[in-house]
Amino acid sequence: RARILAIANQKGGVGKTTTAINLATALAAVGRRVLLVDLDPQGNASTGLGLAPSARAPDSYDLVIGRASLAAARRRTLVPGLDIVAATNDLAGAEVELVDDPRRGFRLHDALAAGAGEWQHVLIDCPPSLGLLTVNALTAADGVLVPLQCEFFALEGLSQLLRTIERVRASLNPRLTLNGVVLTMYDRRNNLSEQVARDARHHLGGRLLSTVIPRNVRVSEAPSHGKPVLLYDLRCPASVAYAQLAAELLRRERVS
Amino acid sequence: RARILAIANQKGGVGKTTTAINLATALAAVGRRVLLVDLDPQGNASTGLGLAPSARAPDSYDLVIGRASLAAARRRTLVPGLDIVAATNDLAGAEVELVDDPRRGFRLHDALAAGAGEWQHVLIDCPPSLGLLTVNALTAADGVLVPLQCEFFALEGLSQLLRTIERVRASLNPRLTLNGVVLTMYDRRNNLSEQVARDARHHLGGRLLSTVIPRNVRVSEAPSHGKPVLLYDLRCPASVAYAQLAAELLRRERVS
Ligand SMILES: Nc1ncnc2c1ncn2[C@@H]1O[C@H](COP(=O)(O)OP(=O)(O)OP(=O)(O)O)[C@@H](O)[C@H]1O
Numbered sequence: 001r002a003r004i005l006a007i008a009n010q011k012g013g014v015g016k017t018t019t020a021i022n023l024a025t026a027l028a029a030v031g032r033r034v035l036l037v038d039l040d041p042q043g044n045a046s047t048g049l050g051l052a053p054s055a056r057a058p059d060s061y062d063l064v065i066g067r068a069s070l071a072a073a074r075r076r077t078l079v080p081g082l083d084i085v086a087a088t089n090d091l092a093g094a095e096v097e098l099v100d101d102p103r104r105g106f107r108l109h110d111a112l113a114a115g116a117g118e119w120q121h122v123l124i125d126c127p128p129s130l131g132l133l134t135v136n137a138l139t140a141a142d143g144v145l146v147p148l149q150c151e152f153f154a155l156e157g158l159s160q161l162l163r164t165i166e167r168v169r170a171s172l173n174p175r176l177t178l179n180g181v182v183l184t185m186y187d188r189r190n191n192l193s194e195q196v197a198r199d200a201r202h203h204l205g206g207r208l209l210s211t212v213i214p215r216n217v218r219v220s221e222a223p224s225h226g227k228p229v230l231l232y233d234l235r236c237p238a239s240v241a242y243a244q245l246a247a248e249l250l251r252r253e254r255v256s
Numbered sequence: 257r258a259r260i261l262a263i264a265n266q267k268g269g270v271g272k273t274t275t276a277i278n279l280a281t282a283l284a285a286v287g288r289r290v291l292l293v294d295l296d297p298q299g300n301a302s303t304g305l306g307l308a309p310s311a312r313a314p315d316s317y318d319l320v321i322g323r324a325s326l327a328a329a330r331r332r333t334l335v336p337g338l339d340i341v342a343a344t345n346d347l348a349g350a351e352v353e354l355v356d357d358p359r360r361g362f363r364l365h366d367a368l369a370a371g372a373g374e375w376q377h378v379l380i381d382c383p384p385s386l387g388l389l390t391v392n393a394l395t396a397a398d399g400v401l402v403p404l405q406c407e408f409f410a411l412e413g414l415s416q417l418l419r420t421i422e423r424v425r426a427s428l429n430p431r432l433t434l435n436g437v438v439l440t441m442y443d444r445r446n447n448l449s450e451q452v453a454r455d456a457r458h459h460l461g462g463r464l465l466s467t468v469i470p471r472n473v474r475v476s477e478a479p480s481h482g483k484p485v486l487l488y489d490l491r492c493p494a495s496v497a498y499a500q501l502a503a504e505l506l507r508r509e510r511v512s
């Protein structure tokens with residue numbers, strides 16, 4: 001059975017998509033079979049893996065509303081061992097369309113349960129909100145990885161997110177655990193990053209992963225080439241950090 | 257009648273809240289009477305203006321669902337001439353609660369129509385999505401200001417946002433116009449910023465404002481002090497840019 005990991009945080013621009021793309025690539029690079037589900041109508045994870053908007057059907061919208069199976073929606077990416085279910089803006093309509101469906105929170109869970117055995121890991125990139133799409137991801141998932149940008153506003157939303165995870169565990173998905181919180185865009189040139197890191201360590205203790213992802217311009221250059229930064233510039237500090245993150249998560253999975 | 261400006265972009269972390277807080281402060285600093293409506297359940301604009309979470313009721317949730325009037329929900333900020341309707345996480349519930357209300361898109365419009373005459377400008381900070389809260393802001397507004405981060409993913413979502421603005425103008429709010437797009441977090445040390453700026457100028461022409469907001473660490477330090485960067489460090493490059501933005505928008509309003 002695949003281990004399913006939701007990458008979530010309602011704060012915008014904290015590195016959810018960048019973490020989803022590069023963690024998935026790093027896991028594939030060590031031989032794991034990985035599926036990335038793009039559950040954000042912006043479709044940034046699909047773009048960052050080189051999928052043109054016209055080459056995404058059937059997509060995660062079709063999967064969630066039950067119009068396409070996982071076998072039909074999965075497609076290969078340029079990364080060996082990494083498949084994707086892409087996203088288009090159609091996904092923005094799902095929230096309203098499913099509002100009367102009593103199982104609207106379980107749509108993704110049901111779609112993955114029917115066919116995710118082919119992969120060892122499924123990663124889900126979530127949109128910046130705690131609406132129906134993110135609830136679907138948390139209901140389908142075994143664990144949650146929370147990217148935390150080293151900024152004041154990002155720290156503020158964390159307790160709200162942890163409460164939401166707890167609520168989903170209590171009502172929809174009893175197996176849901178917090179895999180960890182990972183600091184992103186850490187800039188050692190400015191004090192704020194270290195202040196946020198210290199606060200996060202204080203509040204989170206062992207839930208804060210030891211891998212820290214540094215701010216690194218090569219990361220933001222990579223999407224315009226349709227490649228993960230791990231392929232765009234393997235030796236840059238962010239690529240090294242994402243490879244370390246994959247190793248840390250695999251170690252933690254083995255012991256849990 | 258107050259001019260109502262929605263600050264919107266579904267891409268996360270592009271500088272919506274930072275622009276809302278500092279543009280509102282710059283307008284108040286030149287003697288305009290300004291109201292900022294925080295329409296994001298994260299409540300970052302409220303935090304950035306020093307409002308403790310316990311001191312926000314009645315809030316924008318109460319305003320939108322009709323439980324409180326504008327007169328009851330408005331409160332003073334530390335900036336003379338700038339009032340706010342604050343936000344708490346309660347606002348996250350509005351989307352589902354209003355789903356059966358035929359006037360769910362007009363709730364904010366109706367609340368502001370009944371009492372916004374006291375201010376010359378109303379600015380609305382939107383969450384990172386194109387859901388009901390952002391639709392409410394676009395329906396209540398005369399114009400939209402779009403912060404555009406100088407990053408590849410941010411550019412990708414722009415055409416979707418412009419289509420949504422057009423759709424709201426055609427169906428819900430015929431007076432809605434695009435006031436302009438403003439580049440944020442421009443970093444002259446990296447080529448990507450200039451590439452994005454060039455692309456944006458090419459696609460947008462005169463819709464791209466000439467003021468560019470530079471990336472500047474003082475901006476991200478200010479919220480932890482509960483102050484706009486204009487009060488935290490008036491002479492830093494970002495404060496100067498936000499003052500210029502206010503002047504540019506006032507100039508454009510006069511000629512339109
Ligand atoms: N370590 C990093 N160094 C430099 N830039 C980064 C880094 N991580 C992410 N970025 C850039 O920051 C921006 C935001 O990252 P990303 O889009 O991954 O965040 P997100 O949380 O998925 O955003 P959204 O909330 O819109 O889904 C992107 O332009 C990305 O390229």
Ligand SMILES: Nc1ncnc2c1ncn2[C@@H]1O[C@H](COP(=O)(O)OP(=O)(O)OP(=O)(O)O)[C@@H](O)[C@H]1O
Nearest residue numbers: 012151268269270271272273274384471472475476
């Ligand atoms: N010019 C700037 N220079 C440096 N940092 C900035 C600048 N503008 C914004 N920031 C920082 O970047 C982060 C994102 O900005 P902000 O929260 O204003 O974006 P947003 O679009 O409102 O995010 P969300 O989509 O979550 O609502 C914040 O931590 C903010 O302090």
Ligand SMILES: [Mg+2]
Nearest residue numbers: 016017040044
């Ligand atoms: Mg994303």
Ligand SMILES: [Mg+2]
Nearest residue numbers: 272273296300
């Ligand atoms: Mg914001």
